[in-house]
Amino acid sequence: MIEATGLTKRYGSTLAVNNLSFSVASGKVTGFLGPNGAGKSTTMRMILGLDNPTAGQVRIGGKLYHELKEPLRTVGALLDAKWVHPNRSARAHLQWMARSNRIPAARVEEVLDTVGLTSVAGKRAGGFSLGMSQRLGIAAALLGDPEVLLFDEPVNGLDPEGILWIRKFMQRLASEGRTVFVSSHLLSEMALTATDLVVIGKGQLIAQSTTEEFVARAAENTVKVRSPQLPALRQQLISASAQVTDAGEALIVSGMDSAKIGEIAASANLVLHELSPQTGSLEQAFMQITGDAVEYHTGLEAEARQAAAIR
Template identity: 90%
Template sequence: MIEASGLTKRYGNTVAVNNLSFAVAAGKVTGFLGPNGAGKSTTMRMILGLDNPTSGQVVIGGKRYHELKDPLRTVGALLDAKWVHPNRSARAHLSWMAKSNRIPTSRVEEVLDTVGLTSVADKRAGGFSLGMSQRLGIAAALLGDPEVLLFDEPVNGLDPEGILWIRKFMHRLAEEGRTVFVSSHLLSEMALTASDLIVIGKGQLIAQSTTEEFVARAAENTVKVRSPQLPALREQLVRASAQVTDSGNALIVSGMDSDKIGEIAASANLVLHELSPQTGSLEQAFMQITGDSVEYHTGLEAEAQQAFQPTAR
């Protein structure tokens, strides 16, 4: 488990992280989201002891990172896929990391095989594509078979097959009881990968919840209804105080769940061809909830923010 308490980081007059507290539980994939400049990278660096907090603390299993003995056996991390010395081979890079933390050299071959780099293990890392570098970074994170894993933008440069692989792999790691903490700008991918979310903006906590709860908090859930008797059904729903909008050959109903709509239709002897709840997306929820925390808006971003605001009916 990762626990942050009152975590604050200042650079001169700039507050990058401001009194941030959260907990990342084991056995789940937890997404770490926020607009650019929200303080995500600074927070992850403080978790790993690469930056010292101005105040507050963050612990991993009750210990600060520098208190861990052989830390790669406890925590694995991918923050920058290109930090590897360009003249080292993938095998050599992983081998010296293994020796530094008393990890058996046999583990090097295991992780190379896991990430699909065995065939290029003796090639210079400087010649790797971004996708191959990402795989090498993931291999390094897995090297010590750690209980806690941190990934910053792990799918950058991966092809669709690679993205699907890392998504399933993260789920498997969580199912094994590990703590998996993932930062990403790809909200559609986070919606498929993370069961829990921690969302920050301007260095402060905005939300910590399940992904489902986060989307439901922002989105106005509606129900799509199709019937060969739409005018009569519309009249019944409006009479019952539902908000109804016409949408082609269907009605979009808000302020009433599908069970109640079905009961109203049945009591009026009206036929239903479709009764399907419509939920918002993680992208819509993120833009709506973090809108006030974005440092800079382009014209297109402003239009998107406006488009995702709920409209009165």
């Protein structure tokens, strides 16, 4: 488990993280979301002891990072895929890390195989593509078979097959009881990967909840209804205090669930051809809830946020 309490970080006059408190439970993939400049990378660096907090603290399994003996056995992290000596082979890089934490050399070959790099293990890491570098970074994170894993933008540079692989892999790690904390700008991917979310903006906590609760909080659920008797059905729904919007050959109904709509149609002897709940997306919810936490807006971004709020 990761527990952040009152976490604050100043760089001169810039307040990068401001009194941030949250927890990351084991057995789940927790997504770490926020606009650019929200303080996600700074927070991850403080979790790993790479930056010292101005105030507050982060504990991993009840301990500060610098209190961990052989930390790779407790925490594995991928923050910068290119953090490796370019002239060192993938295998040599992992062997050096393993020796520093008394990890058996055989573990190096295991993680190389896990991430699919066995065939290029002897090649210079400096010649790797971004996708291959990401896989090497994931291998390094797994080296000590840790209980806690942090990934910062782990799918950058991966092709669709690689993205699917890392999604299932993170979910499998969580199913083993590990703590998996991952940041990403690919909101559609986070919607498929993360069970829980920690959302920040301008260095402050905006929300901590399940992914489902976060989406439901921002997006009003609606029901799409099709019927050969739309005008009559529309009138019945309005009379029952539903909000009804015409959508071509269908109605979009809010303020009433599908069961109630079906009951109203049945009592009026009206035929239904479709009755399907419509839910919001993580992208919609993120844009709506973090709108005030974005430091710089382009014209297109402002239009997109306005459209998300209308939906």
